[in-house]
Amino acid sequence: MSEQPLPQSVPAPVGLDNCADEPIHIPGLVQPHGALLAFAPDGKLRAWSANVAELLGFAPVLGTPYDRLPLAPAVTEQLRACLVEGADSPTGIETQGNGNTFDCVVHGNGTRAIAEFEVRHVAADELAAFALKAHAAIERLRRQRSIEALLHHAVEQVRAITGFDRVMAYRFRHDDSGDVVAESRREDLKPFLGMRYPASDIPAQARRLYTINTLRLIADIGYTPVPVLGAAGEPPLDMSHSVLRSVSPIHVEYLQNMGVAASMSVSIVVNGKLWGLIACHHMAPLRVPYSVRMACDVIAQVLAAAVVSVDSHERMRLAEQAAGVRTRLIETLLHEDDVLAALEQHAEELAGYLAADALVFTQQNKLTAHGVDEELAAAIVGSLPAQGEEMLHRSGRADWPEGLRARLGPWVGLLALHFDPATAGWLLALRREQVETVRWAGKPDKLLKTGPLGHRLTPRGSFDEWVESVHDKAEPWDEPRRLVAEQLLGEMHRASMARHAETEKARMQLLAMLGHDLRDPLQSISMAATVLQHGAEPHQLGQRIERSSGRMQRLISQVLDMSRLDSGLGLSMRKIDVELSKMVEDLLDETRLAHPGTVYQADIAQGVHGCADPDRMAQVISNLLSNARHHGATGRPVLVSLKEEAGKAVLEVRNNGAPIAPELEAQLFNPFKRMALQSRTNRTGMGLGLYIAENVLKGHGGMVAYRYEAPHVVFRVEFPLQPD
Known part of the structure; x- marks a missing residue:
């Protein structure tokens, strides 16, 4: 079999445009200060460098077994270990030959055993x-x-x-x-x-x-x-x-x-x-x-x-801190009705956890921003995909949709966690642009010029300092931070699934209750109609029909309102100038007439006017009066007050009663709270009243809150008399 140089990998015109594809592990060449021998698994010589005779003092012959070559016993033994035992790790051996001292390195490459001999010039x-x-x-x-x-x-x-x-x-x-x-x-x-x-x-x-x-x-x-020689x-x-x-x-x-x-x-x-x-x-x-x-x-x-x-050590410290933040956040998420409010409570902790400069939380077309303009936050949310990736990463302006790049300002870094796809729930961590002055060792561009290998793309000829200011880049999230972000995303996924399961269970309870509650007034109306057909006195039956149909209307209205809120549509509002004093007095008169067994004591300031939706505000006041009647102590009056305070209307409804337990207080404004569905004092309610009341007040720029002032349970409503 003829001998020839083994194939080389480097073609003459190689340049920077193709050097990334250069197979540098098979050059077919060695440096001249040493010699190389390569043996097949059967121990026979298959390749050698052309300088073996000069350095080692013998002429290699293709196919010669390693133990037939004039090699030192230590080298032969290591070759045997490499071929027979698979000892591929490099092993250094001092050896002599042809008047030279060599550092011999024996190793394997999976298919060959290789011995390399470097001439040593040091005593x-x-x-x-x-x-x-x-x-x-x-x-x-x-x-x-x-x-x-x-x-x-x-x-x-x-x-x-x-x-x-x-x-x-x-x-x-x-x-x-x-x-x-x-x-x-x-x-x-x-x-x-x-x-x-x-x-x-x-x-x-x-x-x-x-x-x-x-x-x-x-x-x-x-x-x-x-060159390395071997079989053709x-x-x-x-x-x-x-x-x-x-x-x-x-x-x-x-x-x-x-x-x-x-x-x-x-x-x-x-x-x-x-x-x-x-x-x-x-x-x-x-x-x-x-x-x-x-x-x-x-x-x-x-x-x-x-x-x-x-x-x-750093990862362990970060993991410990992250575990504490996750535990506190998930506990809040499982008990808080409003997911965005729960996230906002932990915004500072989350910003540190994710090493973010700003945060945005969004769900069901609602949004809260922490540290960034809400209008820009809404535009960023709008750029997110509706489906697909659970975790999205952008580290520079060029990674963003083209139409949004100019509006981003410094906020070019993004780590987005899609924690609840069913409700379009996202947690967004933002990072500012990190303007950086880079001292390059020479301008890093590729240059076309004539070099030792011809006219082509060539390595930099100058390594003088070249300074560049880098813009539109944020520090990317490193692996440890991405890992804690993935852990947070997993925990939030599980919390969302638990919330959805709880909500679905409550929905089923509500629908069952709605079916039950509608059955009674429908049966009452049906009986009244039957009696009317037989010529009974219509006046009393008319009142019964009116009460039953009113109750049905209230139940259906609450369910429709809940549906609008749950779908993100919000409540419809028609605000006009309303004399609130007269509205509260009229509602009290109606309530006294309908429930003569309950005493209502009023302290109504006269002439309180405000811009409000009269029907929605009547809905709020009626709900609070109904709650006070159902949950107040028997024989004790319900106290109602209205006044103007610092440009706001302030309404308070009080009833004698025990304080609401803390675990129930946290769910007061939740539409699906067990305590409402299981209440013995209000079997006809579905627990939607306070939920709808809170959203009505939000629509008026106001709020409704609970507190306890012994011996009274107090609900306070306030909203601006004139909108901003």
Whole structure:
């Protein structure tokens, strides 16, 4: 079988426009300071670098078993372990051959066992000194208690044990750009601390390799690559874990543009993701022994462990705080009739929980805004999808519908939780635009020019500081905050389902009661009609028919009002100038006539006029008088007062009675409260009166409230005499 160079991945015209697709893990080339041997699962040689004879002193023959090659026993044994036992992790071995001392690294790639031999140019005693320095450096790192201190000490120690001219620590951002957060450098070099490098500097496939092969050395940027040879037709060798793998020409050009002659990178991998990078630059070629590089890798692992520890502590603290907020909110939601009012009670806590600058709550076409203009809040709600995502995220102005962008002002960040799709219930967290001045390490745009690889898109030729002000972006919600938001959404979903189940149960009770209550007046009317047909005295029967039909009308009217409120339509209002004093007196006269057994004592100020819907306001007053009669102590009068106070009409209705229990007080204005459906003192009521009364008063810009002043239960109504 003939031998030939294995296929290479890099075509000549590769540029920044296609480097993201460059298969850099199969270059078919190695750096020349070492040699490579690759063996198939049967232990036979399948590929090798073209410099094996020069460095190792023997001519490789395709198909030779690894144990027939002139390799040291330690190398042979490690190859056996890799092939037979599946020991794929890189193992470093010191070995000699052809007058050279090598750092041999044996590892597997899933289909091949690979042995790489790096020529060592450092004496053993120097290497021992390196090892002592590395041990001391790691011990110093272990004593640090913050990520900032760890990164600062890491770059100092890596530079001390490797001798690089510049060592930087990158920390990657959510968009994969990286900030230089720590730096140790030769004094005459320009500082890069605080600069940001665009995400395009590390394409996706390079980021993957940085994650699985955490240390990378380019000893001499000006090297001439050595081809990897093998059987004709053999697929390219996967060199993802290789220490000698040749790098992309784009990356070489990038480093040359920076004036770098040698480089090393050590990955900081946290939870399987590239969190940061220790990047080392030297202005002349530099070889770093394998054992020293491994010490740098340990430093990176110490850093990663510290980051995990700090992150875990922060997540635990956030989870504990979030659990407390969720518990308090859900407890309120389960007991509060008005969902939006319940959310508003916890607005400040929720803003902290979600790290938001403003909040908007909406349900059934109602809306409350906390920290943002209500008109804008309504427009934002209008931009939300009616169906689909339960959690929606927008982090910049460009993420919003085009017609709304100009109106947003600073509110360009959004995290929307669709907690109750059945009632269009949304909780919106908003973040302001975060105007940021970015110090780029050179203008990050791609430039078309003639570079070493021809006329094409090429890496930046200048790394002078280039300052850019970034607008129209908000800080995106990070993973921990999104997690607590998902937990909150789940809890609110469950609370909404419980509320819907309770409401549905109450609806069924109400419908059953309505059917029962309508049966009595209908039967009374039917009996009266039958008697009339037989010539009975019509006067008394007429009164009975009138009372029964009036009761039916009241029941049906309440159900219709409830239906309008429940559907979000609101109550119809027809406001005119009304003499409220006369209205209250007339209603009292009617009530005294209808219920002569109850004493009503009145204190009505004369001449109180106001703008109101007379029918709706009569509905409110009649309900309060009826409640006082049903629930008041027998033989005790009902006290009614009306006065004008600070431009408002103030009506109070009092009856003797015990205070309402706190758990029932919380449900007073709920349309589906069990205490109303089970009341022994008002078997003909459905518990809708106070619910409708509260909404009538809201429509007048007023309110109705309960309090207890021993021995009286007091309901107070107030609303402005003239609308705003």
